[in-house]
Amino acid sequence: xxxxxxxxxxxxxxxxxxxxxxxxxxxxxxxxxxxxxxxxxxxxxxxxxxxxxxxxxxxxxxxxxxxxxxxxxxxxxxxxxxxxxxxxxxxxxxxxxxxxxxxxxxxxxxxxxxxxxxxxxxxxxxxxxxxxxxxxxxxxxxxxxxxxxxxxxx
Numbered sequence: 001x002x003x004x005x006x007x008x009x010x011x012x013x014x015x016x017x018x019x020x021x022x023x024x025x026x027x028x029x030x031x032x033x034x035x036x037x038x039x040x041x042x043x044x045x046x047x048x049x050x051x052x053x054x055x056x057x058x059x060x061x062x063x064x065x066x067x068x069x070x071x072x073x074x075x076x077x078x079x080x081x082x083x084x085x086x087x088x089x090x091x092x093x094x095x096x097x098x099x100x101x102x103x104x105x106x107x108x109x110x111x112x113x114x115x116x117x118x119x120x121x122x123x124x125x126x127x128x129x130x131x132x133x134x135x136x137x138x139x140x141x142x143x144x145x146x147x148x149x150x151x152x153x154x
Contacts, residue, residue, distance in 0.1 A: 006051045013040050063146055067138035075131045082127060086120050 017033070017040050024033040048054075 001047070001050050001052060003051055003053055006047055009047055010044055013044060016040070059146055063139065063142045066142045067135055070138045070142075071131060071135040074134055075127075078130065079127055082123060 017036060020036045021033045024030060024036075
């Protein structure tokens with residue numbers, strides 16, 4: 001199979017996973033999308049082994065290694081910062097205002113939520129997309145730096 005066919009099949013797998021994600025939200029079954037996601041990744045790895053026109057040399061391995069390392073280095077800082085904020089919000093204990101005037105009712109017992117838990121899930125999905133874009137960006141950067149896209153001038 002050619003690279004372009006592999007990329008088209010990868011896009012189709014992503015669309016199927018998106019549809020299954022929507023369906024699992026509708027039926028309130030997270031196990032369905034979790035299993036489908038793992039099976040989709042396994043299918044992508046199986047299909048990638050069947051690609052015939054991939055060039056795997058020392059330079060492409062070095063580019064992949066550098067891009068993956070830089071993606072990890074940038075992403076863990078962003079993800080850790082978000083996770084610390086989420087944990088702080090979850091562990092936040094409501095404070096009860098001290099009443100100095102006995103006749104005045106408290107206006108607010110619980111502090112307002114900064115980010116509802118549902119939004120935290122969407123932010124985590126956004127962070128996963130950010131990780132993919134970081135990898136692609138670093139891949140382009142190191143491919144140019146190490147001359148993977150050089151044109152032979154003969």
